Amino acid sequence: MSNSSPYVLQADDVAIHYGGVKAVDGVSLTLEKGQIRGLIGPNGAGKSTVIDAITGRRRLTRGKVTLRGTDVSEMGVVERRMLGLSRSFQRTSIFGGMPVRKQVELASHKMGVQDSAADADAVLKELELDRMAHVMAEDLGYGEQRRLDLALALVGRPSVLLLDEPMAGLSVKESHDLAHHLKALTSRWDVSVLLVEHDMDVVFGISDVVTVFELGRVIASGEPAAVRADPRVREAYLGSAA
Ligand SMILES: Nc1ncnc2c1ncn2[C@@H]1O[C@H](COP(=O)(O)OP(=O)(O)OP(=O)(O)O)[C@@H](O)[C@H]1O
DSSP: OOOOOSOSEEEEEEEEEETTEEEEEEEEEEEOTTOEEEEEOSTTSSHHHHHHHHHTSSOOSEEEEEETTEEOTTOOHHHHHHTTEEEOOGGGGOOTTSBHHHHHHHHHHHTTOTTHHHHHHHHHHHTTOGGGTTSBGGGSOHHHHHHHHHHHHHTTOOSEEEEESTTTTOOHHHHHHHHHHHHHHHHHSOOEEEEEOSOHHHHHHHOSEEEEEETTEEEEEEOHHHHHHOHHHIIIIIOTTO
């Protein structure tokens, strides 16, 4: 493995075409250690497809994905996850009839973590789910279930977390709590986050950098304040009132 890159994650000229549809067409982006990059853009701009490309769920038409100096472009989802590239799967990964701690520990065990009990306890404590350890997942509130999704993505201490609309369906308070946990994670656990999210308050509130997509391409990228002020972004996405 080469350690020459300053980036934990690097996508270079990534493209995914579906026949004639250029869902993503030449996107490059990076993540530094502990950085949160927000990814925004109108519906159909290609945000979810970029996440699928990085995690290995979709095969690249063109380009390269590098994780901590290793080219993972030809690897599958599981292999990338083992190397520290994780994504949250929203509620689909939760087993309703299993206690919270048990399923986090099982997920950790499946990852090959030696001390999966300790791993599960650390994740649950970090996300303030430790009080709910013995509660059945189906009996959790919606916001807590979303935190459990995040917990499952955090077993094995990944270095990169890709989140596709983690705030969807949450109340303002629940979104605020989840955003707080994400921000804390990046500094305490050195996790880097790629965040696709429609809640602009969250994106501009917690991202270190923001990238704006339109029609499968990046139209702006930089610090939140600069991106928010970019006339092209305001016109394309945020609206003149942003
Ligand atoms: N399996 C597929 N086959 C053909 N076209 C697809 C496929 N998946 C996505 N697309 C197209 O690729 C483009 C990008 O879609 P994508 O879901 O990545 O956008 P998005 O920015 O995540 O949108 P949203 O904010 O609505 O989730 C869209 O035009 C979409 O219709």
